[in-house]
Amino acid sequence: MPRKSLPLSEVYRLLEPGPVVLLTTAGNGKANVMTMSWHTMIDFEPPIVGCVVSNRNFTFNILKGTKECVINIPTVELASKVVGCGNTSGREIDKFKMFGLTTAAASKVKAPLINECYANLECRVVDARMAAKYNFFVLEMIKAWIDPSRKQPRTIHHLGRGVFMVAEKTIKLPSKMK
């Protein structure tokens, strides 16, 4: 994808509406990817995100150990690959190969960017105090990339049991909210 740097102050607009994302990590020289829907913005700038990575996931220990990851945002064209990444484990397979996802090097972390996703957010774990009790990690986004050619990316939003809402229609209202 044609990648352009996105100002960090704009990142909340990508995650606030609740898209399913692909979280990449890299540990022991091996990259992995998992599907994630449980995340929230915590602060605007620097952009802070909270997310849940279950300790049953292969990603959990890698994230805890390396303190780095990339949040990649897919669109509906990738939906079956996203489900595939959610239904398999990096303990057993190379998901990139299995689902035909290609990667590029990130600029500030070892975890890779997924080329097929329209946005890539490089993150560092800044607080893991709630990882033991809630599997909850606090991330700071340190570099953001976006495909400038994608004007209205049709993100997918998980409704449970394989049902996804596809972002399409938007409305604009007068608002003082950021």
Add this chain to the structure above:
Amino acid sequence: MPRKSLPLSEVYRLLEPGPVVLLTTAGNGKANVMTMSWHTMIDFEPPIVGCVVSNRNFTFNILKGTKECVINIPTVELASKVVGCGNTSGREIDKFKMFGLTTAAASKVKAPLINECYANLECRVVDARMAAKYNFFVLEMIKAWIDPSRKQPRTIHHLGRGVFMVAEKTIKLPSKMK
């Protein structure tokens, strides 16, 4: 609205896709409501939710003090009221009166249910350790209500600056994911 109890194990399906919600609280005998988009599921059952309530919001001290709230989920028909609640403060006005929102008593908390919303989730604060640093509260949902007549609620999802994505189209894929 015709209100039906929703099994707590089903609640994640309402919040996981990232809708804008209306958070009600009650302190000193006075109810308040704020608009909130920064929330995430943390666990399925009992359903645990994390959310950000800024310490600049009137709601912050009430939530910290009473440890109770209701997450009400509006649909697009309420969009202008939702924006109104986000652009005003309960310090200055009675938002229910101002925006024509009516309430009913909750079953387990003092905060009210908003009748115009299609779902109401009664919550208790179970962890406020991260409130000081991140304005982040961990809630346990203890009772959930839904309007059974609303089959495909068109929730709204904030994209920033008054732009909202409206949930409409859905797709279903074979998935083992809950």
